Amino acid sequence: MTAPSRPWRPLRAVLALLLLVLSPPLLLLSSAPRVHALDNGLARTPPMGWNDWNAFGCNVSEALVEQTADYLVSSGLKDAGYQYVNIDDCWMTSARNAAGQLVPDPAKFPDGISGTAAYVHSKGLKLGIYESAGTATCQGFPGSLGHEQTDANSFASWGVDYLKYDNCNHQNVPDQQRYTAMRDALANTGRPIVYSLCNWGLASVWTWGAGVGNSWRTTDDINVNFSTVVSIYKANVQLAQYAKPGAWNDPDMLEVGNGMSFTEDRSHFGLWAEMAAPLIAGTDLRKASAATLSLYGNKDVIAVDQDSLGRQGTEISSAGGLHVLTKPLANGDVSVVLFNENSSAATITTSASAVGLPAASSYRINNLWSHQISSTTGSIAANVPGHGSVMYRVSVGSGTSVGTTHPLIGASSNRCLDAYEGQTTPGTKIEIWDCGGGANQAVTLTAAGELRLYGGTQCLDAYDNGTTSGTKVQLWTCNGGANQQWRLNGNGTITGTQSGLCLDVTGGDKPAGNVNGTQVELWTCNGGANQQWRLG
Incomplete structure (x- = not known):
């Protein structure tokens, strides 16, 4: 429901906003x-x-x-x-x-x-x-x-x-x-x-x-x-x-x-x-x-x-509508937001030194949307969708989600990616289901880009090497095929490396599509919540 608008306010409200947006920041801040x-x-x-x-x-x-x-x-x-x-x-x-x-x-x-x-x-x-x-x-x-x-x-x-x-x-x-x-x-x-x-x-x-x-x-x-x-x-x-x-x-x-x-x-x-x-x-x-x-x-x-240091984030670049913000945190970490105000996707890049981190051989990056951990020697970058953002917590150190095991939780449903009824037979349906901690919901990320279940014996697989929207995702014996390789992206999507399509909860853009048992498939990436995943 759209809220009723306030009565008309004095023109000076509009003028004040325009002055704030258009005036040089240093002039405003020294006033x-x-x-x-x-x-x-x-x-x-x-x-x-x-x-x-x-x-x-x-x-x-x-x-x-x-x-x-x-x-x-x-x-x-x-x-x-x-x-x-x-x-x-x-x-x-x-x-x-x-x-x-x-x-x-x-x-x-x-x-x-x-x-x-x-x-x-x-x-x-x-x-x-x-x-x-x-x-x-x-x-x-x-x-x-x-x-x-x-x-x-x-x-x-x-x-x-x-x-x-x-x-x-x-x-x-x-x-x-x-x-x-x-x-x-x-x-x-x-x-x-x-x-x-x-x-x-x-x-x-x-x-x-x-x-x-x-x-x-x-x-x-x-x-x-x-x-x-x-x-x-x-x-x-x-x-x-x-x-x-x-x-x-x-x-x-x-x-x-x-x-x-x-x-x-x-x-x-x-x-x-x-x-x-x-x-x-x-x-x-x-x-x-x-x-x-x-x-x-x-x-x-x-x-x-809510960080106790109480510092507001500042913008360190904004060229062409591609914004980089940095916010120092009480424990020495830095929060970084890469924000794309434009309608088309774009790669936004900054560096550990630019966001205020001390010199180091390696930095640990925690994606606050997908909870994926990665390391970098200094570059901080992501392909950011139109009107989208990627948010990181960056610290000195290293780390990776590769080799770790987690449930994969869908944003549109708050349910876990799940192998139907705990079955291990090749061809078993991959669906969403209430998170329960079972081996059929425990996904291991590998260096080869596989998403393995059951302790690593079975892989997420695009049916029959399909590369078109609507291709079903199933369980299959791991075989190194391109249809079993996936990319966890900074924006929270998971794409098939063979197809370039997103891991999608079928019909999950509508409430009825997020119920237990809903099939997971490949679909053209569209930014929907039913294509967003996070590591539990």
């Missing part, structure tokens, strides 16, 4: 001295959680919030680091009560915000809420301008843990003045509340935001459009010097799962993690596909975002 971070002890790593707006707009309710809290727990996303369940606009009635306080809409929140918070807290999670630093919110409900302490007291008494503070109907009161007033009001309550400034990147908020809030929006609103994701990325990536533990550049919530392609969603998620951005899911997680959850739940990528 003001750094300020000390807000000393509230919160958000030492970028906040992670969920917000209802992108998927539901004004259709928020207590039931939705509580069901999402339940799902964060049952899906494992809570254990992955998602902790804030955030309510956006439209949660209140259209007028304050006689005491001047905000009133939760009793139809949407029959137990009030305090009751909803109690439920969320019972799940080991935290509750966030929304207000605006103006006379009204963006959807016309009462704003907090002139009521900062009253509203902060309400939030604290209800058990709120996070405030998203918007910028509509601000009456031309200076941004820093309005946002500082709520900072002080929150501090006066004595309750720890993460403070997220949402002034759309106006008033050079990055130059003063760290002294006021725990994060600050650097651009106007995101939407479900890859070009918008790219433009926001280009603006936000220039501001790395302002991010630090407790104070983060915020390029807005995640649209992962809301309608872009799997390749685009993966780039979106990886770029936000590389930029140490808050990871706030903006989709209906209760209905999210396995492919979407494979992105939100990727703990290796999350670890880059």
Whole structure:
């Protein structure tokens, strides 16, 4: 579902974004001295959680919030680091009560915000809420301008843990003045509340935001459009010097799962993690596909975002729309993203020295999407699909996935590549099935490019040396044939060296195609999640 758009915002929001994108980075970054971070002890790593707006707009309710809290727990996303369940606009009635306080809409929140918070807290999670630093919110409900302490007291008494503070109907009161007033009001309550400034990147908020809030929006609103994701990325990536533990550049919530392609969603998620951005899911997680959850739940990528060093990734090259980002990590590793904003595939290359690693004879590369390990003497490169990205964690050392045994897990299904019913007879169907740890799901990668099962006696085989889309993949005695040789690519696909086609879950581009027993075949590579695999 596409969320309703905000009301028209001042032209200065657009002008500010254009200025940020077009101006020389050094000029922007030297415009003001750094300020000390807000000393509230919160958000030492970028906040992670969920917000209802992108998927539901004004259709928020207590039931939705509580069901999402339940799902964060049952899906494992809570254990992955998602902790804030955030309510956006439209949660209140259209007028304050006689005491001047905000009133939760009793139809949407029959137990009030305090009751909803109690439920969320019972799940080991935290509750966030929304207000605006103006006379009204963006959807016309009462704003907090002139009521900062009253509203902060309400939030604290209800058990709120996070405030998203918007910028509509601000009456031309200076941004820093309005946002500082709520900072002080929150501090006066004595309750720890993460403070997220949402002034759309106006008033050079990055130059003063760290002294006021725990994060600050650097651009106007995101939407479900890859070009918008790219433009926001280009603006936000220039501001790395302002991010630090407790104070983060915020390029807005995640649209992962809301309608872009799997390749685009993966780039979106990886770029936000590389930029140490808050990871706030903006989709209906209760209905999210396995492919979407494979992105939100990727703990290796999350670890880059949540790294304790607190450094935002920087761009070291961007020629022709081919971007290289590097982010130093607390243990001395470096996270590297190769991002292709263009529509056609391209090879992107950098080096260990360029990304900031010390001189060494060998470097260990961990692909954070496919979990494949490899070594290099210095070159870091991948063929990156259009709108795609490859994300590595690179360190001094060596390593390889060759000779190791793993389950192969499909992104579209979260199920394992499997030899039918544990059979070993040549010609046995290769399918997907719930991962169970059996020998029929244990794949050994060989130096010859084979994918062997059952301890190495049987190989994945393209039926009858087929090289056309639809060729079935079967089990067959290993014989060194070209139809038994495979290439694990940096973008997460597995291609047959004989055919050049991708290992594909038949019909897995649709939910019905990801059930237990679905055949694996060869198909033209198309970037679908049903052609993406990772080592378990």
